[in-house]
Amino acid sequence: xxxxxxxxxxxxxxxxxxxxxxxxxxxxxxxxxxxxxxxxxxxxxxxxxxxxxxxxxxxxxxxxxxxxxxxxxxxxxxxxxxxxxxxxxxxxxxxxxxxxxxxxxxxxxxxxxxxxxxxxxxxxxxxxxxxxxxxxxxxxxxxxxxxxxx
Amino acid sequence: xxxxxxxxxxxxxxxxxxxxxxxxxxxxxxxxxxxxxxxxxxxxxxxxxxxxxxxxxxxxxxxxxxxxxxxxxxxxxxxxxxxxxxxxxxxxxxxxxxxxxxxxxxxxxxxxxxxxxxxxxxxxxxxxxxxxxxxxxxxxxxxxx
Numbered sequence: 195x196x197x198x199x200x201x202x203x204x205x206x207x208x209x210x211x212x213x214x215x216x217x218x219x220x221x222x223x224x225x226x227x228x229x230x231x232x233x234x235x236x237x238x239x240x241x242x243x244x245x246x247x248x249x250x251x252x253x254x255x256x257x258x259x260x261x262x263x264x265x266x267x268x269x270x271x272x273x274x275x276x277x278x279x280x281x282x283x284x285x286x287x288x289x290x291x292x293x294x295x296x297x298x299x300x301x302x303x304x305x306x307x308x309x310x311x312x313x314x315x316x317x318x319x320x321x322x323x324x325x326x327x328x329x330x331x332x333x334x335x336x337x338x339x340x341x342x343x344x
Numbered sequence: 345x346x347x348x349x350x351x352x353x354x355x356x357x358x359x360x361x362x363x364x365x366x367x368x369x370x371x372x373x374x375x376x377x378x379x380x381x382x383x384x385x386x387x388x389x390x391x392x393x394x395x396x397x398x399x400x401x402x403x404x405x406x407x408x409x410x411x412x413x414x415x416x417x418x419x420x421x422x423x424x425x426x427x428x429x430x431x432x433x434x435x436x437x438x439x440x441x442x443x444x445x446x447x448x449x450x451x452x453x454x455x456x457x458x459x460x461x462x463x464x465x466x467x468x469x470x471x472x473x474x475x476x477x478x479x480x481x482x483x484x485x486x487x488x489x
Contacts, residue, residue: 282464299351305466307448322414330351
């Protein structure tokens with residue numbers, strides 16, 4: 195297996211919600227207001243209001259991600275993107291991340307493993323391909339890059 | 345590309361081999377929501393790598409053979425390590441005639457146990473396309489670095 199860069203996605207994040215499920219377990223909800231993506235043979239926008247990221251954050255810095263939202267390609271196809279992921283970071287880095295302070299993206303481990311549901315046709319390779327994603331938060335939002343497993 | 349991307353570029357580090365012994369499939373059949381559903385139980389096997397050694401004690405692969413020829417897989421494997429620690433390895437992926445089986449995997453383990461660190465990383469696994477229809481096979485697991 196090898197990784198091949200397939201997609202870069204830029205998203206703006208809106209409302210942040212925290213659900214304190216139990217002591218030490220918080221489910222976050224970060225809604226995506228808008229976004230765009232591009233890669234070889236694949237570009238378009240994130241459908242506004244179609245979803246967000248829902249991280250499970252533990253005080254020790256570990257976390258699991260669940261995200262779901264819709265993509266719309268430049269030629270009008272709709273693609274459902276669902277992702278799971280893991281983050282592991284020192285407690286001080288987590289504190290800074292949660293406070294939305296600038297954080298060196300090399301200072302923590304965060305990897306996403308998205309899956310897609312795309313219509314039959316030119317995008318249906320997404321329905322049988324695994325990906326690895328890496329994210330970075332910038333002042334104006336987040337940037338993700340996705341590598342396909344080939 | 346208005347802002348520099350400074351996050352790490354991921355890579356794959358081969359770390360574990362999971363020898364899976366599979367039992368007879370439980371076949372649900374062609375289901376109303378599309379595809380053919382079945383489940384393949386894990387009956388045994390071994391897990392080795394990075395100085396760890398364990399036995400497969402349960403789990404299985406839940407399959408949906410789709411109309412596009414791709415089998416979507418949800419997998420869950422239970423591993424008992426030689427020191428008594430237990431981990432659950434779980435994830436999802438696809439099986440195709442060309443690429444074989446590929447899974448994106450995570451682990452769960454007790455917080456204080458010897459293999460707790462497995463739960464802090466993401467993994468990819470691959471079993472090459474079957475040369476036979478044999479029930480056993482080796483899943484090669486790489487850590488996503």
